[in-house]
Structure formats: C-alpha cells, structure tokens
Amino acid sequence: MAEGGKMAAGSSKMAAEAAVGQVVLPGDVLLLPARPEHDAERLPLGPEAAPRGRLLCGPGLRRCAAGLLVTKCGLLRHRQPGGGGGGAAAGGAYWVDSQQKRYVPVKGDQVIGIVTARAGDVFRLDVGGSEQASLSYLAFEGATKRNRPNVQVGDLIYGKFLVANKDMEPEMVCIDSSGKASGMGVIGQDGFLFKVSLGLIRKLLAPKCEIIQELSQLYPFELVLGMNGRIWVNGNPQEIVPGQQRQVLRAADWTGAK
Incomplete structure (x- = not known):
C-alpha cells in the first residue's frame, strides 16, 4: 500500500464473496457489499429477522478504506455467523488459509504457551512466535494479590491473546470477558x-x-x-x-x- 492510504499500482480488486476458495495475493483488495444501516424500509423486524452480525477480519487480512487488504498468499475462506447463511453483510469472518510456518499472534486467538520465566508479577510464555508473551498473575479466575495462581516454570498455559499487534508486546489472559476461566489456565501435569x-x-x-x-x-x-x-x-x-x-x-x- 502506498502512502496516504492509496493502493499500490498493480493491485487487483474483487468482490470478497466471489473470491472465497480462490488464491489471493498480497496487495489484493476484497470489496465488501454495502450495508444500508439506515434503510428503515428494508430493515426486517420481528422474531424471524436475522441479526446483523459483525464482520471479522482474520489472519492474512487487514481492513482498508476500500474493504479488506490481503497481506498473505493463500486461499480465501469465509465462515458465516453461527454456520448460517446471509452473506458477508450478515457478518461472519474472512481469513486467508496459508502455509505459514511461524505463528503470528492474533488478538483473541487461544494458544498453548510454555512458561519460561517469572519477572515480578508477570509470567513470560513461549508461544512459538518471534517474541514471548506476557501473562499477569491477576489474569486467572479468582486470582488476587493474596490468592496467587500456582504457576511454575515449564508449566503449560492455555489462554488467549488480549493484546497482539506489531507495535506492542503480546499479552495473554486466562479469563473471558466475564472473569471466568472457560477452560483456560494451567494444563494438567500429565499428557x-x-x-x-x-x-x-x-x-x-x-x-x-x-x-x-x-x-x-x-x-x-x-x-x-x-x-x-x-x-x-x-x-x-x-x-x-x-x-x-x-x-x-x-x-x-x-x-x-x-
């Protein structure tokens, strides 16, 4: 992408729905269908009306002014919200299925990390990326300053990324938005x-x-x-x-x- 948000020369544009299952290249732009948010005559009401979901941008894509910008080579995939229909305007997720070797942290991804060190109140985890992730001892269900989780170097941690971008250190948590573990935390010693x-x-x-x-x-x-x-x-x-x-x-x- 050129400076000022303009697309670089040679990049192609195509409808996102038409490109699903096809090979996309870095620089391609996927155009999304318009979503008439304020069209009261077309907005369905009642218990049978389909909810207007949020469109998620997955690995290999990032948002741009025209729609979605492809950043990796691979096959374009799309998942409908709840497995139903409704097209991209109804929500769902787009991502690029690529043969990537090294994992790149993505916000919301649930991963298995290996505790490598403890620095103060923060654990350092190897998640297989280019840098280690941090995990606060307060990021566990029921954890307080008096009731700290029993985490040792070498333990396996199943958690999700709260912060993951190129400008900040990856940060993980072992609780969901309601403060519950939801299956996350220290994995058993066996296995x-x-x-x-x-x-x-x-x-x-x-x-x-x-x-x-x-x-x-x-x-x-x-x-x-x-x-x-x-x-x-x-x-x-x-x-x-x-x-x-x-x-x-x-x-x-x-x-x-x-």
Missing part, C-alpha cells in the same frame, strides 16, 4: 504436547471435524488445541497417547495430500 502445522490446527478446529470425531470413538481422551500449532492430549492409560499423536499426524499427511 503429551506435540506440534503440527498451522493449517492442520485450523482443520481440527473446524466445526464437525471428522478427525476429532473418529478419534473420540477410538479412545477416551482430553484434547487441547492451540492456534499456534500446539496440541496437548491426555488419555487413560498413557500408552494410547502416542497412538493418538500418530493418528493426528497421519491425518495431517492425508489432508495435505488432498
């Missing part, structure tokens, strides 16, 4: 941690993922998926955990070949 590609993680987190459904029929287990490509799995007995890892990695080869 097994391994790493897969970022593309496979997105497939595993998709609704009604066949891989997860098939594994759940074979073994009883606990599974934590981090958007940074880390997977923690715990089963009983422990002997089945390596088997689950092999199943997931075999699924990675199968999905990559499709």
